Amino acid sequence: MRRAWSRLFGGRFWTLALKELRQIRRDRRLTLSLIVPPTLQILLFGFALDSDVRNLRLGIVDESRTTESRQLISALTENDTFKVAGFYTTSAVLGEALADGRLEIGVVVPYDFAKLRARGRPVTVQVLLNAANANTAQIAQGYIEGAVAWLNRGVDGAPAAPPVELRAAYLYNPGLVNAWFIVTGVFGTLIILNGSLVSAATMIREKERGTVEQLLMTPASALEIVAAKMVPLFILLMAMVGLVLTVAGLVFHVPFRGSAGLALAACACCVLTGIGLGTFVSTLARSANQTQLIGFFVNPPLAMLSGGLTPIEAMPKWVQPLTLLNPIAHFATIARSVLIKG
Secondary structure, three states: OHHHHHHHOOHHHHHHHHHHHHHHHHOHHHHHHHHHHHHHHHHHHHHHOOOOOOOEEEEEEEOOOOHHHHHHHHHHOOOOOEEEEEEOOOHHHHHHHHHOOOOOEEEEEOOOHHHHHHOOOOEEEEEEEEOOOHHHHHHHHHHHHHHHHHHHEOOOOOEOOOOEEEEEEEEOOOOOOHHHHHHHHHHHHHHHHHHHHHHHHHHHHHHHHOHHHHHHOOOOOHHHHHHHHHHHHHHHHHHHHHHHHHHHHHHOOOOOOOOHHHHHHHHHHHHHHHHHHHHHHHHHOOOHHHHHHHHHHHHHHHHHOOOOOOOHHHOOOOOHHHHOOOHHHHHHHHHHHHHHHO
16 A cells, blocks of 8 residues: 555655646746636625625605604614615605615605604504615514614613604515515526526537638628628527516516516517627637636626626625626616516
8 A cells, every 4th residue: 555655656656746836937827827816706695695685775755854853764764774775755756766776775655753752652654675685684574673663662771662663665566475586586696697608608619610711701791790690599499588588477476566678678689798798708718628717707797796696785895896896786787677567
């Protein structure tokens, strides 16, 4: 056993191992691919996949406009969970802001808030929650209940009379089905990643076989050649979109409350984006292995910064502007607005 071990890891082994290390050191692309992508991805994943909810946009309708109502608003905004995005005159205007996506939470303080508390009677405050993201809505309600519980406690810790009660209304997702948020968020990721992978594989295969040069020698123009390759991929990927929508509706019961034309137009733009991304990657790569390395550097950040799994509001402020460059994040907003909100 010892002889076999020494024969395997003898002087020849270390000589060959040192030779491989020297070759790896000379290959700058391989060295960069082992250092840069993992470092950037662990940083992005660590910040983007943060489960804490912060900076939720809060809209307030203060019909009471008294010291007691301002005390309630102060209790809600003491931590960084909520930030006041605006004060509204009526609950109808507040509902429009929630529907447009400008707010995540709405609080309506009744006009008799101070009078009822002065008479020793309980007061009901209405809370409107955008439940398109069921997990965020539940967490936000928990924070609001904690702030109201602190307000209800007296100076010595005993319950103060009268208590402030909450009446929560879950908009767009009364059943708090979290799968609706996940499915509509992952939908765009599937389209972009599949489109880029399939188109890149198709283009790089033609390049490796040398048939691109043969096609360029034909009377067809470069635009006709590229379009002829993209159109079949577009048709196949749009068929995949129809399949995904069918599975989402039948299995996860995701509603379809909005315009079918707008949804198909958004899906078509997303498919074209994926095909364009894959075509661009194939122009940079010379082989299938280089395509995989570039895809490993591009695709995971696109998926993590899409807001499909983690709300964009929960990401750090310096990461949130990066999501504006991500087509998946824009498609997820459109998909949730069309399918869930309507």
